[in-house]
Amino acid sequence: MSLGALIKDLRVARGWSQSRLADELCMLSGSSISREYISRNWESGKFEPSAFWLRHLSTALDTPLSVLEHESMKRRTFIADIAATAIAPRVAADLIQEGFSARLRGDGPSIEDWEAKLAAYGTDYMSMGAQDIQRRLASELVTLQQQLDQPRMWTVAARLMTLFAKTIPGSDGAKAISWYRMAAEAADRSGDTDTRVWVRGRASIALGYEGSSLGIADMFGDQAMAISDKPSLGRLNAVFGKAHAAALRGDLGTARALIDVGRRSFDTSGSYEQTSDYAVPWWRVNVFLSLLAARLGDERIAIAAQEAAVHELPSSLPRFATHLELHRGLMMARSGDPEGGERYAQAALDLLPPEKHSLTLRMLIDEIKRDESLPKC
Template identity: 40%
Template sequence: MTTDAEQGCQLRQRRREAGVKLSKVARLAQRSESHLTNVEHGRRSATPEILSAYERAIRESTDMRRRDIVTGLAGALLAPQATSEILRTGFTSRLGARPTGDDWEEQLDGLGRSYMADGATVVQTQLAADLAVLQHAQDSPQMWSITARSMAIYGKTTKGPSEAIEWYDLAAVAAHRSQDRDTEVWVAGRAALALGYEGAATPSALRYADKAITLAGATPSAGLLNALMGKAHALTTRGLTNEALDTWDHVLRVYDAISPDDQVTDFNYPYWRLCVVASLLHARLGDPEAEYWQAEVDKYRPANMVRFKTHVELHRGLMLARSGDYRGGVEYGEAALDALPVDKRSQSLYLMLDEIKASKAGR
């Protein structure tokens, strides 16, 4: 295991190589410079919050992706904790009473709620632990369905689109073995939305979306809704505005047909969550209708869903940058992300900030 002194030395070296001042890390970490000096000299331990602050500061200064830094910085502290949790969960399952399929369904539903409220970082270790156990529990279609859905969510917690796609493809295989059409549609649709919303790997987003749409046929479901939303975003990223708007009309028809309730979980679509997706879509299109959807999110979003407040603020930053105030849009987006606790930030939010920085007026 890396010692505090070794870890501190590594943090100091990487900060200096990136040309980052200690004062900037202190601001992001909400710690004093003297505290961080003690960390860099091994006199104090680096907490996950401090590691995330170094990660953010270096990423901003070097334009490196967050995923390229996690292994080197946060990995030294977080990996042993994750490994311990995975081992503990695995042996507890082996040595204790074996969970039933319904037990696993309840566990997955809880993770779906936690993902929405807390984000990918919080649920990743628990999902990894569950998958370590589930790989030995594939004795029924129900267990394959649980595994497939778990894999799809886990893909959202990984460090970049390439790794996520590997998990989505595995999830698709597991979903097929579940012999459950709804599971297959949901897994493919969730992959399409994840990649489409992030504006990443557009060909894969369209591939997953078309697969889900074909499997669903005329049957409305949350999975089909995911697929159509992902496809609308992917088409927008490609500049196919008319096709994107036609697809969004289909989204609204499916939404009306499935009539979701207000339960906040990754497997459900309360109205405010639909509005978040609509907000970014119309912001990307440069459509003033984005402001309507943003106002709807502000009105209906539960107070504890703070991550999604940041999503919408970043959408506003994108609109500002595209309207002509590029610098103002970037500063607005940076301030929105800075206001969110580091443990609730996600790859999607960092990619969205990158999208603002890459935008130009008139595009």
């Protein structure tokens, strides 16, 4: 099956017209694309979507990116790949039993226990691999959902759901976005303004930093900033999420203006905690800035941010040092040395133990490897 035919089949299976698919892609990407373009170029097989559009097609059509990347495949292989993304029935049964058993026994963790777990996961996320923490979080969430009977529990659930979403970016973008949306709803049920802003801001910076679903990154960022104008870590995340989305769309003026807003926001809401995902210390702001400046092609800001981040980055977080090296690789590629930038980035990634790799790092490598500009319509 050709890629164009596969896109058409997936679209038709959802009951969508070509216009509806174009609308969904525009919302997700923040870039324009027309029904005619989809029909004339993609579904006809005349041209294949770029890596940028493949990511957003994956999200819109709720289909693993690996499936779309295969130019030709038999339908039975496609069905097998889709089925392989589901949780094994036995594993799902064990998780469900664990959750209900805790509820029936009445001996599930107390709210204080859950809040302690929440704090621990904020630290663990920074150093553990995505697969390991995803398995642990899945078990916790199945148990927690049996105890959602007070606002403080919804606060815990919202933050844990946000972390869970961050373990499934990129190739399963639709699922990640679904989790971010549920986390936002859980935060609303908590009634806690800081949580409502933080969940949406964290979703915005996660999607913007990864360069995926730019329209959704903007939406979450706008929601966070509309809920409260009080300085907070959530609002700080939202500002940088929107800045990355603007840079990737080519709106350089907006991205640069948001850098200044972000710096001022840090002055009033930055945190001193260094190793939690819930914190935004100065080194982490500079990680955000380092990639943002590389995307903008601003070598001066990029180098300054990288040096500032390295100076304060805790030695217990080698993954973030690798992020900075990949930003340098992207800067090289954008400066006219794509092969050298790719070699530099890949060598840096190879030095990090595989169990420390994250899906975000792989997405950064993919961004460096792309030798074409982001499409603008």
